[in-house]
Structure formats: C-alpha cells, structure tokens
Amino acid sequence: MVSIPSEQGVERSLLSWLDGVGWETHGQDGDRGANVLNDAYDRQSHEVVYWDLLAEQVIALNEDVTNENVEKFVSSLKRDLDTENLMDGNQAFHQLLTKGKTFSVQRDDGSTETVYVDLIDYDEPEKNRFHAVNQFSVSRETTIRPDVSLFVNGIPLVTMELKSQAQDNDWHDAVRDLRNYEEDVSRLFVPGLFNIAADTFELRYGAVGAPKEFYEPWNDALEEFEDSNDVRQAIKALCNPMSILDLLKNFVFYERRAGGDAKIVPRYMQYYAVNAILDRVREDVHKRGLVWHTQGSGKSFTMLYAAENLLSRPTVARNPQVFIIVDTDKLNSQMRDQLANLTLEQWTEAESIAHLEELIEQGQSELVLTTIQKFEDVDPDEQGNDEVIVMSDEAHRFMEADLGSRLDAALPDCYHFGFTGTPVREGERHEDRNTFREFSPEGEDYLHRYSVKQGIEDGLILPVYFTLRHEMEWEIDEAGLDEEFEQEFRGLSTDEKREFIQKNVTARTLAEIEPRVDRAVEEIDRHYDEHVSPNGWKGMVVTPSRRSAAMYGERLIDRRGEDEVEVLYTATNDDPDLIQQFHTDSEERDSIIKAFKQTDEEAEEITPKLLVVHNMLLTGFDAPILKTMYLDRNLKNHNLMQAIARTNRPAEGKENGEIVDFQGVFENIDDALDYDAETKAYAARDKDELYDDLKDQLETVMGIFESIPKDDTQEAAYEAVERISTHPERREFKQGFRRLQNLYEAVAPDKRLINEGIERDYKWLSRIHVAFKRTTGGEDDPEDDMREKTREIINENVEITDIKDDFPTYKLGEEYLEDVEGLDNPGVKASQIAHATREHLHPRENQNPRYKRLSERVTDIVERWQGDEISDPDAVEALKSVEEEVLNVEKEAEEQGMDDAEFAIYTHLTEQTPEAIESEEQAEEVAEAIVTQFRERVDRGYHGWKTNQQTIAEIERILLDVLVKENELGHLIRDDDGFVDSIRNYLIENHG
Numbered sequence: 001m002v003s004i005p006s007e008q009g010v011e012r013s014l015l016s017w018l019d020g021v022g023w024e025t026h027g028q029d030g031d032r033g034a035n036v037l038n039d040a041y042d043r044q045s046h047e048v049v050y051w052d053l054l055a056e057q058v059i060a061l062n063e064d065v066t067n068e069n070v071e072k073f074v075s076s077l078k079r080d081l082d083t084e085n086l087m088d089g090n091q092a093f094h095q096l097l098t099k100g101k102t103f104s105v106q107r108d109d110g111s112t113e114t115v116y117v118d119l120i121d122y123d124e125p126e127k128n129r130f131h132a133v134n135q136f137s138v139s140r141e142t143t144i145r146p147d148v149s150l151f152v153n154g155i156p157l158v159t160m161e162l163k164s165q166a167q168d169n170d171w172h173d174a175v176r177d178l179r180n181y182e183e184d185v186s187r188l189f190v191p192g193l194f195n196i197a198a199d200t201f202e203l204r205y206g207a208v209g210a211p212k213e214f215y216e217p218w219n220d221a222l223e224e225f226e227d228s229n230d231v232r233q234a235i236k237a238l239c240n241p242m243s244i245l246d247l248l249k250n251f252v253f254y255e256r257r258a259g260g261d262a263k264i265v266p267r268y269m270q271y272y273a274v275n276a277i278l279d280r281v282r283e284d285v286h287k288r289g290l291v292w293h294t295q296g297s298g299k300s301f302t303m304l305y306a307a308e309n310l311l312s313r314p315t316v317a318r319n320p321q322v323f324i325i326v327d328t329d330k331l332n333s334q335m336r337d338q339l340a341n342l343t344l345e346q347w348t349e350a351e352s353i354a355h356l357e358e359l360i361e362q363g364q365s366e367l368v369l370t371t372i373q374k375f376e377d378v379d380p381d382e383q384g385n386d387e388v389i390v391m392s393d394e395a396h397r398f399m400e401a402d403l404g405s406r407l408d409a410a411l412p413d414c415y416h417f418g419f420t421g422t423p424v425r426e427g428e429r430h431e432d433r434n435t436f437r438e439f440s441p442e443g444e445d446y447l448h449r450y451s452v453k454q455g456i457e458d459g460l461i462l463p464v465y466f467t468l469r470h471e472m473e474w475e476i477d478e479a480g481l482d483e484e485f486e487q488e489f490r491g492l493s494t495d496e497k498r499e500f501i502q503k504n505v506t507a508r509t510l511a512e513i514e515p516r517v518d519r520a521v522e523e524i525d526r527h528y529d530e531h532v533s534p535n536g537w538k539g540m541v542v543t544p545s546r547r548s549a550a551m552y553g554e555r556l557i558d559r560r561g562e563d564e565v566e567v568l569y570t571a572t573n574d575d576p577d578l579i580q581q582f583h584t585d586s587e588e589r590d591s592i593i594k595a596f597k598q599t600d601e602e603a604e605e606i607t608p609k610l611l612v613v614h615n616m617l618l619t620g621f622d623a624p625i626l627k628t629m630y631l632d633r634n635l636k637n638h639n640l641m642q643a644i645a646r647t648n649r650p651a652e653g654k655e656n657g658e659i660v661d662f663q664g665v666f667e668n669i670d671d672a673l674d675y676d677a678e679t680k681a682y683a684a685r686d687k688d689e690l691y692d693d694l695k696d697q698l699e700t701v702m703g704i705f706e707s708i709p710k711d712d713t714q715e716a717a718y719e720a721v722e723r724i725s726t727h728p729e730r731r732e733f734k735q736g737f738r739r740l741q742n743l744y745e746a747v748a749p750d751k752r753l754i755n756e757g758i759e760r761d762y763k764w765l766s767r768i769h770v771a772f773k774r775t776t777g778g779e780d781d782p783e784d785d786m787r788e789k790t791r792e793i794i795n796e797n798v799e800i801t802d803i804k805d806d807f808p809t810y811k812l813g814e815e816y817l818e819d820v821e822g823l824d825n826p827g828v829k830a831s832q833i834a835h836a837t838r839e840h841l842h843p844r845e846n847q848n849p850r851y852k853r854l855s856e857r858v859t860d861i862v863e864r865w866q867g868d869e870i871s872d873p874d875a876v877e878a879l880k881s882v883e884e885e886v887l888n889v890e891k892e893a894e895e896q897g898m899d900d901a902e903f904a905i906y907t908h909l910t911e912q913t914p915e916a917i918e919s920e921e922q923a924e925e926v927a928e929a930i931v932t933q934f935r936e937r938v939d940r941g942y943h944g945w946k947t948n949q950q951t952i953a954e955i956e957r958i959l960l961d962v963l964v965k966e967n968e969l970g971h972l973i974r975d976d977d978g979f980v981d982s983i984r985n986y987l988i989e990n991h992g
Contacts, residue, residue, distance in 0.1 A: 007164045007169075010164055010198070011027070012028055018132040018148075020236070021240040023130045023132035024131050025132045026134070027134030027148075032135040033132075033133035033134045034135050034149070037151075040053075041154070045137065045981045046140050047138075048156055048185075048190075049078075049156065049191070053151075053153065058119065061121050062118055076103070080096060083190060086186040087261045090189065091254045094248075094254075098249050100116035100118045102117075103116075119153060120153060120155075122249050125242060128153055128245075129151075129152070132151075133149055134147060139981045140184075140185050140952075141184065142988075143981065146160060146178075148160040157244060159192060160195070160197075161174040161181075161195070163199040171197040171204050175212045179211075189208045193208070194247075195207075195208065198234075201231065202230070203231045204217060207252075207262075207264060207265045209263055216458065217268075218234040218237060219234070250313070251305055251309075252264070253301075253308075254342070256341040256342075264301070266301070267460075269302075269448070273306075273448040274306045276291075276447050276448045277289065277310075277447070278310070278313070282315070286444075288415075288417070289415075289418070290435060292420060292423055292445075294645075296455060296645060299393065299420075299421065303419060304324075307324065307344070307367045310322050317387045319385070320389055321364065321368065321385040321388050322391070323368045323369075323388065323411070324369050324391050324393065325393065325407070326371055326372070327371060327393070331371075331393060332349075332369065332370075339369065348368055349370070353376065353378060356368075360383060363383065363384030375406040375410055378410040380412070383410070389415040390415065390416045392418050418438065422642055423435035451679065452679055453679075461645070461648040462647075462648045462649070463648070464647055464657035464659060465658055466686060467658070469523055470664035470667065517548065517552060520662050524552075524630050538608075538609050538610065538623070539629070540611045540617070540629050541613070542613055542631050543612065543632050544632065545614060546569045546571065547578065549612050550579050550582055552612045553565060553582055560609070564606075564609040564610060566611055566612070567611075568589055568611060568613045568616050569582065570583060592611075593621070595608060621646055624650060625651060627657060628658040629657075629659050629660070630662065631660065631662060631665060634665060640665065644657070655742040656690065694743040697740045697743055701733065704733055708720050710764050717767070717768065720768045724768075861879055898927070898928075901931050901987055901991060902928055905983055906923050906924055908983070909923035913979070917969070925967075926962060926967055929962045930987070931987070934991070935991075938958075938987075939951075956984075959980060959983060960973075
C-alpha cells in the first residue's frame with residue numbers, strides 16, 4: 001500500500017525519535033496525543049500547563065509542598081503566566097524554572113516561613129516527567145494547534161511546527177506559523193525555552209520571540225546521537241531530555257536591546273565548545289585548550305556562556321575567578337557594552353593596571369574583563385585565587401613575548417583557553433609564533449573547532465569569491481628611467497645600486513606610483529558601479545600605506561564625490577599635506593563607521609559607499625552591508641583570513657562576499673594561507689567557480705522544462721506554467737529559480753553570459769517565473785522577490801502586460817468562475833482556484849464548521865491532484881464545487897435570517913451532532929438563545945475581552961444555562977470534549 005508523504009508522516013517520525021531518547025510520547029498512532037494528557041489531567045482548553053500533573057510533581061520534588069497547600073501554590077503560579085509583554089513574562093518565568101518560586105509555608109507551630117519551591121529537578125533528572133505530544137490545542141482569542149509540544153512536569157518548554165516538502169511547504173513556512181502563534185496565544189510561550197521549525201529535510205530552532213533570521217540549524221551531536229539522517233540527528237542531539245534541561249538551566253541569556261529585549265540561546269558550536277571547556281576544568285588533567293571557531297560564529301558569546309557556567313556550577317569549579325582578556329580598547333568596549341546589556345551579574349572591568357593587580361590579589365569569584373596591555377606592570381605571583389580560568393580573545397595575537405610573559409607570571413597557576421578564528425602556525429622554532437603550541441596540550445591541535453566550511457553550510461557566513469586584477473600592462477621608458485637613476489645615484493657602485501633597488505623598490509613603492517593608482521581607481525569605480533552598487537552593497541579599499549590611501553581617496557572622491565567616499569587612518573602635524581588632509585580622530589572614525597554600516601534609508605541621509613583604509617577595520621569589524629573588498633595590500637595567513645572575513649557576513653539577498661585582488665595575493669592561495677586543505681578550499685574561491693555554479697544551476701532549472709519549446713509564444717508559456725503547477729516540479733522551480741537569481745546577480749555583468757547564451761536562457765526563465773507568480777495569485781515570500789538586476793532584465797526584455805492578459809489574477813466569486821473558463825489550461829485553472837479558495841477560507845476556519853470542512857476538502861483535493869491521483873480537469877471541477885459551497889454558506893445564513901454566530905452554532909448542532917438534538921427547530925432555538933445571552937452577559941467594550949478569563953468563564957456559564965438548565969442537552973458537553981471550544985470560538989470569532 002502506498003502512503004502519500006505528508007506533514008503527518010513527519011510528525012509521526014519525530015515522535016518516534018523523541019520516544020527513543022527518553023520522552024513519554026503520545027500520538028504516534030496518528031491520533032491527537034494531547035487528548036491522552038487532557039483526559040488524564042483534566043486540562044481546560046484555554047490552559048497551557050497541565051496543572052494537575054505539575055501539582056503532583058511539585059509535591060514529589062519539594063517536602064514543603066503538600067496536598068493541603070499545593071492548590072494555593074498553583075494558583076499563585078498561574079498568575080505568573082499573566083503578562084502584557086511576552087519577553088518580560090518569559091524572562092520572569094525562566095527565573096522560576098531555574099531558581100525556584102518563593103512560597104509562604106505555615107509550620108505546625110503557627111509560624112510562617114518563606115521557602116523556594118522547585119518546578120524542575122536538575123540534580124536528579126529522572127525524577128521529572130517528560131512528555132512529547134502532538135496536536136496540543138489551545139483556545140483563547142483564537143485556537144492554535146502546534147504539531148508537537150514538549151512538556152517537563154506539565155510545563156510547555158518546546159513548541160514545534162512541522163512541514164512536508166512533499167506538500168510544497170518548508171521550515172520557512174513553519175517559522176511564519178510559529179511567529180503567528182506567539183502573537184495569537186502568547187501565554188503558551190511564556191514558559192517556553194525555544195521553538196523548532198522543521199520540514200522533511202531541514203530543522204531550525206530559535207529562542208522564544210526570535211525573528212526568522214535567528215532560527216538556526218543544529219548540525220553536530222555527541223557520538224551516541226550521531227545519525228546519517230540530519231533531522232533525526234538534530235532532534236536526538238538537541239531535544240533529548242538532558243540537553244533540554246542543560247540548555248534551560250545553564251545556557252539562556254536575556255539581552256537589553258533598543259527595539260525590545262531578546263532571549264538568546266546558544267548555537268550548537270557554542271554549546272559543545274563550552275561543555276568541552278567545562279569538562280577540561282572538571283577533569284583537571286590539562287591546563288590549556290584552543291577553541292578554533294571561524295569568524296562570525298559568535299566567539300564572544302561562547303566565552304560569556306563559558307564564564308556564566310564556570311561561575312554558577314560548583315561541580316566544575318568551587319569558587320573560580322574568570323578572566324576574559326582582549327587586546328584592543330575597541331574590543332574591550334564592545335565586550336563591556338555586551339556585558340552591560342546581558343543577564344550576567346558577576347562581572348567587573350579592570351579600569352587600570354593598579355585595579356587589575358588589586359583584582360588578581362583579592363581573587364574574588366567573578367568575571368574580570370581586561371586588556372592584555374594592563375598586565376604590563378602587574379607584579380608576578382600575586383594570584384589570590386587558586387581556581388583561575390583565563391579566556392583570551394583573538395588568541396593568535398597573544399604571543400607577543402613581553403605581554404605573554406607578564407600574563408603567565410601574574411597568573412602562574414591558571415587554566416588558559418585561547419579563542420581564535422585564525423590561528424598562527426608560523427615556524428616551529430620556540431621563538432616563532434605558534435597558536436597551537438601556545439594553547440594546545442601535546443598531541444592536540446584544538447579543544448574544539450568550527451570551520452569555515454561548517455559556517456558556510458550553516459549559513460552563518462557566506463562564501464567569498466576572488467577576482468585577480470594584479471596584472472597591469474606597464475608602458476615604461478626604460479632608457480629614460482636608467483638615465484635618471486644613474487644621474488640621481490651616480491656616487492654608488494653597481495652592487496650598491498642593485499642592493500638599494502632590491503631593498504627599497506617594494507610592493508608598497510609600486511602601490512604609490514601614480515599611473516598604477518590611476519588605473520586601479522578606474523577599475524574600482526567601474527567594478528563598484530556594475531557589481532556592487534545596483535543592489536545597495538558597499539565596498540572597502542585596503543591599502544599598504546597612508547600615502548597610497550590618500551592617493552586612492554583623492555581620486556575616488558574626484559570620481560564619486562565626497563558623500564560616497566571616506567578615508568580612514570591617523571596622521572600627525574609632521575606628515576605632508578597629502579596625508580594630513582584625511583586625518584580622523586577616534587570620534588570621527590566611529591561616526592563614519594556607524595554611517596557606513598547603514599543604508600541611506602536607515603540613516604535618513606547619504607551614507608558612505610566606499611571606505612579607503614590603512615591599518616584599520618581588518619579585525620573585529622562586522623558590517624553585513626560590506627560585500628566587496630578591493631585589496632591592494634600583501635596580506636598572508638591569519639591577517640588574510642581576517643580580511644576575507646570582513647566580506648562574508650550574511651545579509652538578506654547577499655549571495656557571497658568578494659575580493660578584487662590588485663596585489664596577486666590570491667594567485668597562489670596555498671602560499672598565502674598556511675592552513676589545512678579544507679580552510680584553504682573554503683576561505684576564498686576563484687570567481688570562475690561562481691560562474692560554474694551559475695551554469696550548473698541554469699542547466700538544472702532549464703531541465704525542468706525539457707521538451708518544451710523555449711520561445712516567446714503563448715503556447716510555450718502555457719505548457720511551461722502547467723508543468724510547474726504541480727508537485728514536484730512546482731517546488732523544484734521555486735527553490736531552483738531563487739538560487740539562480742542570486743547567482744546571476746553575483747556574476748552579472750560578464751561577457752560570457754552573452755557569448756555562451758546564458759543571458760538568453762535566463763530571460764526566458766524570468767518570463768516563466770513572472771507567469772508562474774501570476775497564476776499562483778499574489779506575491780511570493782520576500783526572499784523570492786526579484787533582485788535588482790533581474791528586474792532590470794525583465795523590464796527591458798519582457799512585455800508584462802501580455803503575460804497578465806494570458807494569466808489573469810483570480811479572485812473568489814461567481815463572476816470569476818465565468819472568467820476562468822476562458823483559460824484552456826486545466827493545471828493553471830486548478831492552481832488559481834485552489835489558491836483563491838484557500839485565501840478566502842483560511843481566516844474564517846473558526847467562524848463556521850463548514851468552513852473548516854471545506855478547507856480540509858480543498859487540501860485533500862490538492863494533495864490528490866499533486867499526487868497524480870486525479871487529473872487536472874477533475875481537480876478543476878472538484879475545486880469549483882467546493883468554491884460554490886463556500887459562497888453558499890453566507891447565502892444560506894442570510895436566507896434563514898440568522899447572524900453569522902447563530903448560523904455557525906446551528907450548523908454545528910445539525911451537522912456535527914445531529915443525533916444529540918431533537919430537531920432543526922430546537923437547534924435554531926438553542927443557537928439564538930446562546931447568542932442572545934452572549935450579547936447580554938459578555939462585556940465586549942474593552943481591548944483584550946476575547947482572551948480575558950472572565951469572558952471564557954462567562955461563556956461556559958452561558959452554555960451550562962442554555963444547554964443544561966433550559967434544554968436538558970448536557971450530554972453535548974459531556975460527550976464531546978471539543979464542543980465547548982468550538983461554540984466559544986464561533987461566538988468570539990464572529991463578534992470580533
């Protein structure tokens with residue numbers, strides 16, 4: 001027997017995996033698993049916690065809570081769920097989950113004592129109850145029903161929404177649903193730890209309240225959870241009960257932000273790196289360790305999570321003093337500002353050398369933030385705490401002999417962990433700098449690693465492509481050059497002249513030659529206009545000297561204007577005017593950098609588009625808007641890696657970073673980067689690889705339309721759109737064309753696009769994409785929008801009005817049923833009708849039971865159609881029949897003289913529970929009585945009445961009065977656990 005892939009299949013698989021790692025699961029049989037717990041613990045449909053289960057557990061875990069006083073405790077806890085702001089409520093409830101709740105207990109002698117009551121036992125996890133259920137429905141102002149929910153002791157900690165790519169949905173759609181749930185029934189998420197959005201092939205998790213861009217993958221696992229199925233591995237590694245409790249107790253920060261507070265949970269590499277540090281300290285065998293995480297992965301938060309865990313977990317260290325050491329005032333300021341906005345309390349900043357020395361001597365258990373420079377005059381052997389843990393940021397720069405020795409002398413007995421994205425392996429002599437030898441025990445390269453390759457695969461950083469521009473044709477008057485040189489240096493011997501030339505004519509000298517700078521500026525100006533500017537990205541010119549920076553700055557300003565170009569370096573009064581003209585102080589540079597990071601719309605003014613820099617912004621500078629670096633400086637190894645990382649920060653619509661190399665640094669990448677093969681392969685790639693990717697992707701997308709003529713005729717467009725109107729071609733085209741757009745944007749303009757026919761094929765696909773969007777009714781998601789270059793091509797080459805005439809936008813209504821008959825393509829008809837009907841039904845599903853059933857019928861028809869169980873013409877007829885029924889719902893209510901709420905209740909009684917009533921007349925009378933009393937007894941004159949507990953309770957009293965007291969229909973409430981929820985929804989939804 002063949003079963004069609006669906007969301008339910010994903011749901012059942014996920015429940016089985018949870019069952020395998022220790023959750024008590026309900027729903028694997030396909031039924032609503034939540035009903036098992038609902039019945040066992042008598043949950044009301046508006047409640048988000050299984051209070052009876054929690055009461056049992058609180059009594060079991062706390063000797064001060066008894067059967068006699070637990071109701072008082074639970075009543076108090078219920079009030080903690082009432083909050084105006086989700087994030088405020090989530091932070092307050094997190095305190096209760098991790099620290100316990102205060103509770104006044106009366107002793108036998110009559111005295112009252114305040115105690116802390118634990119909701120969860122972290123020391124003996126087996127004492128907790130772990131439940132995983134599907135279809136946990138909550139009805140408040142509206143009804144939501146997430147796919148899978150995880151409860152610890154009856155408290156909802158993880159909410160999951162699942163999609164099936166076989167039904168043309170993915171995790172992006174799941175995130176959108178979760179965000180809507182948080183808005184509609186925020187109470188469910190007040191206790192929540194994080195949410196999960198998953199589909200057939202991918203999983204993303206995000207903290208409660210997180211926007212979509214902060215939903216991230218979990219792509220690593222302990223050995224016991226490793227699995228070839230990525231989604232299954234993520235569920236087992238992230239959602240096993242021990243990881244959930246560990247994350248909840250030890251890995252949550254709240255951060256104050258201008259737009260509202262944010263909850264922060266760790267990325268997987270941060271979580272595993274911190275636990276590796278804790279294990280090393282706990283085991284006390286080695287005193288060193290290197291954390292090698294690529295730039296952009298969040299090393300600062302890894303250090304902060306480590307500090308918090310070291311300070312709060314006595315099983316790791318009893319009373320430790322923790323140091324975070326940075327090597328610039330800028331990094332110190334950034335970390336200080338970060339700490340000031342986080343819920344990490346035990347920290348201080350060393351304000352001077354004397355203050356640092358005092359802190360070391362006192363040895364108080366706290367986090368100390370300092371720069372390495374403050375160790376310069378700290379006396380040795382003053383360590384006042386025998387449990388000191390040091391974490392050095394940008395550890396590849398910490399081998400400066402004097403300062404490194406001072407640090408070792410000041411803290412001779414400490415654990416020292418180095419953090420870097422660019423370790424140094426420069427020579428094997430003892431005096432050579434070598435990050436691995438400095439921080440790694442013998443036989444170990446690193447304690448934990450997160451590579452460039454992993455960062456790209458996870459979407460935390462982007463691939464960076466390079467283009468060589470170092471070979472220039474020089475027209476040199478050799479005879480004249482020789483004559484002038486001989487004249488200037490006639491007093492030197494031939495060997496002395498040769499030695500002088502070798503020593504002084506360097507790459508820096510060449511970079512300051514005017515004809516070369518003129519040619520480079522011309523190339524930068526052209527490249528920026530064609531490749532970078534059209535989509536709003538920005539660029540940076542990296543120079544080898546202040547003189548060359550000034551020369552670049554003057555020429556670029558002449559070409560582009562003062563508003564677009566800024567030059568950053570420092571100068572003194574002794575410098576020539578050429579250099580002095582661009583001098584900036586610290587405050588000016590901060591202002592320029594802030595403006596550069598913004599778009600003109602964000603800043604409400606013109607912002608600089610190109611920065612020309614010398615010895616600045618190559619480390620610790622994160623600007624997602626920076627796409628292209630024009631490199632005219634000979635960088636190698638970790639310095640080159642740092643430069644590459646400036647361009648690889650993700651931003652919406654940004655496909656890659658780019659280096660335009662005027663020095664030939666990338667001519668031989670193996671010489672420029674002394675790293676392993678994987679790092680070399682992923683750090684930067686030849687732009688020809690990007691072009692090859694574009695050709696491969698174009699071939700893949702064009703392959704969907706094999707055998708269809710690629711001409712500009714109505715027949716070809718019809719046939720092409722029909723092919724991508726159903727699964728699997730529909731999903732393949734949507735995803736494939738989205739990537740094709742990004743690649744084309746990154747490559748164009750390029751003469752090969754014309755010469756090899758790529759532009760022609762892309763134009764044809766662009767036209768089909770426009771037609772496809774028309775037939776599906778409305779806009780795709782923002783990430784599917786046309787990129788700027790794509791729009792330009794379509795505007796110049798596609799007649800949009802012709803396509804609109806061929807594929808009219810369909811709207812619901814009988815008059816449009818006639819219009820759709822004008823189309824002779826059944827696939828297009830079915831796609832239009834299904835989309836329009838769903839759009840009409842979706843917001844009305846809770847207003848009338850017929851709408852819900854009709855929505856399910858549409859889904860069933862579409863699934864059968866996409867699964868090739870019914871033909872295109874049959875799907876059209878079936879969908880048209882449903883649509884006509886949708887239109888008849890409003891007509892029938894009007895004909896019977898009922899308002900929408902009365903007709904919904906009447907329909908429910910006569911169609912959902914006909915055996916429970918005596919006649920249609922009785923159903924009409926009951927519906928009228930319920931609605932009448934609702935209008936009289938429920939106060940609807942204030943904001944929030946729909947979700948108010950008083951409203952919900954009053955509706956339930958109305959139903960008892962009308963059904964039980966007046967009509968002896970109490971069996972309706974007893975026999976159908978969803979009846980009260982349904983009637984309440986009809987009343988609220990139709991009177992909103």
